[in-house]
Amino acid sequence: MTPPTAIVTGAGRGIGAAIAPELARRGYHVIVNYRRDADAAGAVVAGIRRDGGSATALACDVTDPATVAAMVAQVLAERGRIDALVVNANTAPPPFASLAELTWSEFAAKINDELAGAFHITQRVVAAMRPWGEGRLVFLGSTAADYVGGGRLAHGTAKAALATFARHVAAETARDGISVLTVAPGAVRTEATARMLDASREQVLADNSVLGRLLEPEDVAAAVGLALDPALRPATGSVLRLDAGWSVLAGGPTA
Ligand SMILES: NC(=O)c1ccc[n+]([C@@H]2O[C@H](COP(=O)([O-])OP(=O)(O)OC[C@H]3O[C@@H](n4cnc5c(N)ncnc54)[C@H](OP(=O)(O)O)[C@@H]3O)[C@@H](O)[C@H]2O)c1
Numbered sequence: 001m002t003p004p005t006a007i008v009t010g011a012g013r014g015i016g017a018a019i020a021p022e023l024a025r026r027g028y029h030v031i032v033n034y035r036r037d038a039d040a041a042g043a044v045v046a047g048i049r050r051d052g053g054s055a056t057a058l059a060c061d062v063t064d065p066a067t068v069a070a071m072v073a074q075v076l077a078e079r080g081r082i083d084a085l086v087v088n089a090n091t092a093p094p095p096f097a098s099l100a101e102l103t104w105s106e107f108a109a110k111i112n113d114e115l116a117g118a119f120h121i122t123q124r125v126v127a128a129m130r131p132w133g134e135g136r137l138v139f140l141g142s143t144a145a146d147y148v149g150g151g152r153l154a155h156g157t158a159k160a161a162l163a164t165f166a167r168h169v170a171a172e173t174a175r176d177g178i179s180v181l182t183v184a185p186g187a188v189r190t191e192a193t194a195r196m197l198d199a200s201r202e203q204v205l206a207d208n209s210v211l212g213r214l215l216e217p218e219d220v221a222a223a224v225g226l227a228l229d230p231a232l233r234p235a236t237g238s239v240l241r242l243d244a245g246w247s248v249l250a251g252g253p254t255a
Pocket of ligand 1: 009010011012013014015016033034035036037038040060061062063087088089090091092117140141142143184185186187188189190191192193
């Protein structure tokens, strides 16, 4: 039997590079999307194949509607259908700045790229899923949508907009058999976060979590795998928050 197909955007490194093998272990043929770093995406594909899974790397800037259309058309031509989409690409590094410090162009670029990276591919993939009456979408949100501070004004606003976008898509597609979840992590240990969090700030976050540590990409990948499970269909439109217990202890991350 042909394995179902999942696209993971921005899967060359960071959280996406953990989600791709998780979905391969769950039986998907994984499209490992990346923007520029073909070597990194190739390494993810090689790792999946080494473990007996099936994957292909495809380059595409998910903020660009023309290249998204071409990638989706290529996947449909080669695979016949798309069963799952994980909108993960970190399209714009968040400018860590307060209202007083931010320029409109920094703020607008973050909002634009976050939503463009979700809108174009979701529109194309949902159109491809509808005739089959089945599909699953997962969006990578962030606890920054709910918990304020730490200069995350632009990032949090973009992720709140993304979660609202996901809820509307859930409402519009539920009767087509498509389910939608947002997985919203707190700080995850990736190369991107290592550049932003020094050791003392990491320690504050770890101390303020019930787990006593930051999240790892594999924690998020496991949650995305669960979010694709048909058992969670009735949860469509929900946000699955992975905050390592920060909200339990302190009402939100403090760093
Ligand atoms: N890390 C955290 O603490 C954290 C916490 C909460 C939520 N998140 C969310 O989780 C997601 C992944 O974050 P991450 O930290 O794993 O990011 P990352 O380590 O910076 O990885 C970025 C990935 O996205 C790809 N990418 C960037 N722009 C792209 C574009 N326009 N089109 C296609 N691919 C693109 C990159 O490809 P190239 O290398 O080829 O450019 C790379 O594979 C993001 O949505 C982020 O907001 C992260």
